[in-house]
Amino acid sequence: MDRGRGAGTTLSVKPSECVAPPPRSxxxxxLTRAGHDVAEAGAVHEAETDYELDSFELILSDLRLPGAPGADVIAKAPGVPVLIMTSYATVRSAVEAMNISQAAGQSLPKTHSRTTR
Known part of the structure; x- marks a missing residue:
């Protein structure tokens, strides 16, 4: 497990072979051009195994991943803002992600500046 790498870093959880916008690369x-240090994982299990999820400043996760859905990261990283991305959005998946977020005690950012900080 890479314990120290998460501090001040954004974690991207997206399969490397995924071409759905935006591709992982x-x-x-x-994110790098915007000044972020970026760590990557291809699935929720890989992210959990390789990193301490609660040490990241932000986690960006695709909804559809091998194994567990990306929304599972929300409960596994308490206190860390998690942005779920998908090209296959449905009302059901959005509601499920919001319910997981509320159960984990996270709220949605109220302004764009809070999201991009």
Whole structure:
């Protein structure tokens, strides 16, 4: 487990072979250009195994991942903002992610500036 790497870092949980927008390589490039240090994992289990999830400043996760859905990261990283991305959005998946978020005690950012900080 990479215990110290998460401090001040954004975790991207997205399969490397995924081409759904944005592809993993493009997401990394975008975040790096914006000044973020980026750690990557291809699935929830890999993220849990490789990192201490609660040490990240932000976690970006695809909803559809191998194994557990990306929304499972919300409960596994208490206190860390988690942004769920998907190209396959449904009302049901959005409601499920919001319910997990509320159960984990997280609230949605009220402003864009709080999201991008």
């Amino acid at each position: 493009e997401l990394r490039r975008l």
